[in-house]
Amino acid sequence: MDNCKIEISGLRKSFGSLQVLRDINLKVETGSVVALIGPSGSGKSTLLRCINLLVIPEGGRIRVGDDAFSFDGNAKLSSAREQARFRSNTGMVFQHFNLFPHMTVVQNVMEGPLSVKGMPKAEAEARARKLLAKVGLSDKGDVFPNKLSGGQKQRVAIARALAMEPAVMLFDEVTSALDPELVGEVLGVMRDLAKDGMTMIIVTHEIGFAREVADRVVFMRDGVIVEEGPAREVIEHPKEETTRVFLSHFHNRG
Amino acid sequence: MISYTWHFEVVWQYSRLFLAGTGVTIGLTIAVVILGLLIGLVAGLMQLSRSAALRWVSWAYIEMFRLTPLLVLLLWFYYALPMLTGIKIDALSASVITLSLYGGSFYAEVIRGGIISIEPGQSEAGLALGMTPARVMRRIVLPQAIKRMIPPLMNQSIIQFKNTSLVSVLAVPDLLYQGQIVAMDTYRALEVYTAIAAIYFVVLLPLTVIVKMAERRLAQSN
Numbered sequence: 001m002d003n004c005k006i007e008i009s010g011l012r013k014s015f016g017s018l019q020v021l022r023d024i025n026l027k028v029e030t031g032s033v034v035a036l037i038g039p040s041g042s043g044k045s046t047l048l049r050c051i052n053l054l055v056i057p058e059g060g061r062i063r064v065g066d067d068a069f070s071f072d073g074n075a076k077l078s079s080a081r082e083q084a085r086f087r088s089n090t091g092m093v094f095q096h097f098n099l100f101p102h103m104t105v106v107q108n109v110m111e112g113p114l115s116v117k118g119m120p121k122a123e124a125e126a127r128a129r130k131l132l133a134k135v136g137l138s139d140k141g142d143v144f145p146n147k148l149s150g151g152q153k154q155r156v157a158i159a160r161a162l163a164m165e166p167a168v169m170l171f172d173e174v175t176s177a178l179d180p181e182l183v184g185e186v187l188g189v190m191r192d193l194a195k196d197g198m199t200m201i202i203v204t205h206e207i208g209f210a211r212e213v214a215d216r217v218v219f220m221r222d223g224v225i226v227e228e229g230p231a232r233e234v235i236e237h238p239k240e241e242t243t244r245v246f247l248s249h250f251h252n253r254g
Numbered sequence: 255m256i257s258y259t260w261h262f263e264v265v266w267q268y269s270r271l272f273l274a275g276t277g278v279t280i281g282l283t284i285a286v287v288i289l290g291l292l293i294g295l296v297a298g299l300m301q302l303s304r305s306a307a308l309r310w311v312s313w314a315y316i317e318m319f320r321l322t323p324l325l326v327l328l329l330w331f332y333y334a335l336p337m338l339t340g341i342k343i344d345a346l347s348a349s350v351i352t353l354s355l356y357g358g359s360f361y362a363e364v365i366r367g368g369i370i371s372i373e374p375g376q377s378e379a380g381l382a383l384g385m386t387p388a389r390v391m392r393r394i395v396l397p398q399a400i401k402r403m404i405p406p407l408m409n410q411s412i413i414q415f416k417n418t419s420l421v422s423v424l425a426v427p428d429l430l431y432q433g434q435i436v437a438m439d440t441y442r443a444l445e446v447y448t449a450i451a452a453i454y455f456v457v458l459l460p461l462t463v464i465v466k467m468a469e470r471r472l473a474q475s476n
Contacts, residue, residue: 089384
């Protein structure tokens with residue numbers, strides 16, 4: 001596949017004696033959406049956090065766009081500055097939003113371009129307001145995050161990540177902390193992003209959403225990729241027994 | 255209760271001494287608060303350092319001063335330290351050094367606690383945007399941490415204000431020391447010590463109101 005935006009090979013990570021990721025290989029095509037599913041503790045969040053180096057792997061290789069990091073052998077640990085540059089190329093949205101509470105909504109969205117890219121303030125603000133409009137929050141720019149609902153917070157977090165114009169977007173269980181009635185508005189924004197051709201990796205428990213929006217689904221368990229394939233195929237006709245057992249919990253819940 | 259005729263006019267006759275004593279107390283407090291904050295900032299950041307040696311040195315300093323009575327420290331720095339070093343220091347210098355180091359050990363804990371109280375998710379969000387760790391500390395963590403530190407730092411400073419009264423044992427002419435002289439002069443201990451207590455109270459009352467307001471604003475903004 002020449003058209004790969006993200007390429008992960010031989011990725012390994014352990015916390016103490018616990019092996020969280022064992023030899024992970026994954027390719028994500030440009031403009032495609034990959035959903036990572038699996039039981040908690042399967043390593044899917046760790047994998048996602050490795051892709052923007054919030055977790056530093058012990059071995060393997062990660063390429064995002066033209067930027068690659070190798071973690072094999074005695075390779076010198078990369079500097080904080082190099083890691084920061086690598087991260088600026090990927091947008092990340094967290095389960096608990098992690099908005100900056102001491103900044104207004106528009107300042108939150110401006111922060112990346114301002115302090116990482118050194119963009120002039122007026123330009124950064126114009127871009128931030130445009131992104132807020134895109135996520136349906138053009139009227140909330142000047143309030144502080146504590147005045148927003150969970151769904152609104154998460155949409156601001158998405159706008160904040162998009163402001164860096166990342167090559168890929170990573171979503172880490174972004175609807176798990178939301179009240180059920182607020183999940184839809186966040187998924188709606190993600191659906192629009194996917195339509196716009198953004199390359200996305202989504203860690204999610206929203207199986208229905210994964211089937212609808214994702215091109216491919218990756219099922220993980222105990223630090224390995226158990227099954228991978230086109231979304232509809234994996235979810236409706238899983239080949240592996242463990243995938244079937246995992247998915248049956250969701251069908252039972254309706 | 256025995257009947258007692260109050261004679262506060264006696265105290266009033268000595269108002270210049272009280273005024274001078276209050277001036278020394280306030281000046282000393284300002285000096286030891288500023289010096290203590292600087293020491294506390296350094297020791298607090300050392301506690302969060304990646305170097306184990308720096309962490310150990312600051313830990314030893316903090317615990318040594320936090321776990322020793324201030325009166326003992328004052329006497330030690332004034333009477334004992336010169337015997338050790340051969341350098342005689344005056345009572346005011348000994349007081350400033352001791353109170354600053356003592357206050358600094360408490361400030362250090364407040365500053366360290368303020369920084370680690372910021373959720374790791376905040377740093378992660380900053381890093382994920384591509385900020386360097388130093389920039390994350392400056393733009394994301396410290397602005398939030400300082401806000402949380404202000405009420406406890408002010409409380410600690412109020413305690414420092416009261417702690418300065420102990421320097422009277424070294425004959426530093428603070429409010430309490432001057433009061434003791436007046437009390438011995440006039441045999442009006444009741445009026446004198448009541449007046450001294452009232453002066454400490456009146457100076458600190460507005461400060462505690464400010465701390466309360468700061469705490470309330472903090473609670474709202476979170």
